[in-house]
Amino acid sequence: MAGARADGELILFWTLPVLAAIWVSAFFLFPGFAHPMSPALTAAQVAGFYRDPAHLSLIRSSMILFNWFGVGLVPLLTLLVLQVKRMAHRTPILSYCLLGCAAGGPAVFLVADIFWLLAAFQPGRDPQLTLMFNDLAWMTFTTAVPFLIGQSLIIALAIYLDHPGRPVFRRWVAHFNLVIAAALVPAAFTGLALSGPMAWDGLLPFWLKNTAIAAWIAVMSVVLGRNIYRQRAA
Amino acid sequence: MRSIAWHWRNNPKRELWLAWYATVVFYNIFFIVFFPVTHAQPPPHPGWSDAQVAYWFARSHGGLLAGFAIMFAIAGLTAPQNALIAYSMRRMSVSRAFAYSYLVMYSLSALPGMLLLCVVLSVGALRPGRDPAQLHWLYDFGFLSFTGTMGIFLIGSLVWMLAILLDKNRVMPKWFGYLNLCNALTEVVVAPAWIFRTGVLTWNGLISWWINIAVFGIYTGAFIMQLRNLILREDFGDGPLPSLAEATR
Numbered sequence: 001m002a003g004a005r006a007d008g009e010l011i012l013f014w015t016l017p018v019l020a021a022i023w024v025s026a027f028f029l030f031p032g033f034a035h036p037m038s039p040a041l042t043a044a045q046v047a048g049f050y051r052d053p054a055h056l057s058l059i060r061s062s063m064i065l066f067n068w069f070g071v072g073l074v075p076l077l078t079l080l081v082l083q084v085k086r087m088a089h090r091t092p093i094l095s096y097c098l099l100g101c102a103a104g105g106p107a108v109f110l111v112a113d114i115f116w117l118l119a120a121f122q123p124g125r126d127p128q129l130t131l132m133f134n135d136l137a138w139m140t141f142t143t144a145v146p147f148l149i150g151q152s153l154i155i156a157l158a159i160y161l162d163h164p165g166r167p168v169f170r171r172w173v174a175h176f177n178l179v180i181a182a183a184l185v186p187a188a189f190t191g192l193a194l195s196g197p198m199a200w201d202g203l204l205p206f207w208l209k210n211t212a213i214a215a216w217i218a219v220m221s222v223v224l225g226r227n228i229y230r231q232r233a234a
Numbered sequence: 235m236r237s238i239a240w241h242w243r244n245n246p247k248r249e250l251w252l253a254w255y256a257t258v259v260f261y262n263i264f265f266i267v268f269f270p271v272t273h274a275q276p277p278p279h280p281g282w283s284d285a286q287v288a289y290w291f292a293r294s295h296g297g298l299l300a301g302f303a304i305m306f307a308i309a310g311l312t313a314p315q316n317a318l319i320a321y322s323m324r325r326m327s328v329s330r331a332f333a334y335s336y337l338v339m340y341s342l343s344a345l346p347g348m349l350l351l352c353v354v355l356s357v358g359a360l361r362p363g364r365d366p367a368q369l370h371w372l373y374d375f376g377f378l379s380f381t382g383t384m385g386i387f388l389i390g391s392l393v394w395m396l397a398i399l400l401d402k403n404r405v406m407p408k409w410f411g412y413l414n415l416c417n418a419l420t421e422v423v424v425a426p427a428w429i430f431r432t433g434v435l436t437w438n439g440l441i442s443w444w445i446n447i448a449v450f451g452i453y454t455g456a457f458i459m460q461l462r463n464l465i466l467r468e469d470f471g472d473g474p475l476p477s478l479a480e481a482t483r
Binding site: 146 | 304309324360
C-alpha cells in the first residue's frame with residue numbers, strides 16, 4: 001500500500017499545521033470572535049461595529065483568509081476517508097458517507113463568510129440591513145454543524161465496526177468522536193436564545209463548539225499522521 | 235435489546251441496515267419538522283403582502299426556531315441515504331461514475347435544497363420586530379431556494395434512472411427506473427415557481443406543489459422499499475471480511 005498510490009499523502013497531511021496557523025490567526029483577527037458579538041446588540045450597535053474604521057479592515061482581511069483557506073480542511077477529511085476504506089467493512093458505504101459529509105461543512109461555512117463580507121462591503125447601508133446580514137452570518141456560522149456531527153458519528157461507527165484484532169484506529173478515537181459530536185449539538189439550537197449560555201455568543205454554541213472543532217482537528221491530525229507514517233513504513 | 239446487540243456484532247449486513255434505518259429516521263423527522271412543527275409545508279402563499287408575511291413569522295415563531303434547530307442537528311443523516319443509493323449503483327453493471335456523480339450531487343443538494351431555507355427562516359423568526367419588507371425578502375429567499383433548487387434533483391434522478399435501465403444485474407426493477415423519470419419531471423414543472431406569484435404554478439400551487447409532493451411521496455416510499463429489497467437480497471455469505479482475506483492470502 002505504501003507504493004505510488006500513497007504518494008503525496010504526506011504533502012497533503014503537512015499542509016495542516018500551516019492551515020491551522022492561518023485559521024487560528026484569522027479567528028483572532030476577526031474583531032467579532034475574540035469577544036463574540038452578542039445577538040442582543042441593537043441595529044445601531046451592529047452597524048457601528050462594521051462602520052468602525054479600526055474594525056473594517058480586520059473584518060475584511062480575516063474573512064478573506066477564511067474564504068481562501070477554510071476549504072483546506074477537505075484534504076484532511078479525504079485522507080480520513082481513505083483510512084475508513086482500509087477498515088474491515090464489507091461495503092464501501094461508510095467511506096461514501098464520510099465523503100458526502102466532507103464537502104458539506106466547509107461549504108456551509110463559506111456561506112457564512114459571504115454574509116460577513118457582504119455586511120462589511122457597504123457599512124453605510126441602512127443599519128437594519130446590516131443587522132440582517134450579520135444575523136444571517138452568525139446563524140449560518142453557528143448552526144453549520146450537521147455535517148460535522150455526521151462525520152464524527154460516521155468515524156466512530158466505522159471504528160466500532162472495524163476488526164478489533166487489527167484496527168485502523170484505536171477504540172478511544174471512536175469514543176472521542178462521540179464526545180465531539182455531542183459537544184456540537186447545542187450549537188444547532190442557538191436560534192432559541194438571544195442571550196445566556198445558549199445564545200450564539202454563549203458558552204455552548206460558541207466556546208464549546210469551536211473548542212470541540214479545534215480539538216477534533218488536532219486529535220484527528222495526530223492519529224491520522226501516525227497511521228500514514230506507519231502504513232508507509234509497512 | 236439482545237437481538238439488536240446480536241445483529242450489531244454478527245449481522246454481515248449491519249452497515250447497510252444502519253444506513254437504511256438512518257434514511258427512514260431522517261424522513262420521519264423531516265416530515266414532522268416541516269409539516270406540523272414549522273408549518274413550512276404545505277408552503278404559505280407567495281403572493282402575500284409584507285404585513286401578511288410578518289404575521290406568518292410571528293405566528294410560527296417558536297415552531298420555526300425549534301423545528302429547524304432539530305434539522306441542523308440531524309441533517310447529517312442524509313449522508314447514509316445518499317451513500318446507500320450510490321452503493322446500489324456500485325452493485326449494478328455500470329461504470330462507477332454513476333455512483334460517484336450521484337453521491338457528489340446529492341451531498342451538495344442539502345445546502346441549497348434545505349439548509350438555506352432553515353437558516354433564512356430561522357433568521358426571520360429570530361427578531362419578530364424586524365422590518366416587514368426585510369421579513370418578506372427572507373421569506374422569498376427561503377421558499378425559492380427550497381422549491382427552486384431543481385438541477386441537482388433533476389440530473390441526480392436521471393443518473394440513477396440511467397444506471398437502473400442499463401444494469402444487467404437486475405439490482406432494481408425497471409419500473410423503478412421509470413419512476414425516477416417521473417421524479418425528474420417534477421423538477422421541470424417546478425421552474426415556473428421562480429416566475430409566478432399567483433395560480434397553479436406558484437411554489438404552493440396545484441402543479442408546482444401538490445402534484446409534486448404526491449410524486450415525491452410515492453417516489454420516496456418506493457426507493458426506501460427498493461433499498462430494503464436490495465439489502466435483503468444481498469448475499470455476503472459467511473466468508474472472511476475482504477481485508478482479512480487479503481491479509482491471509
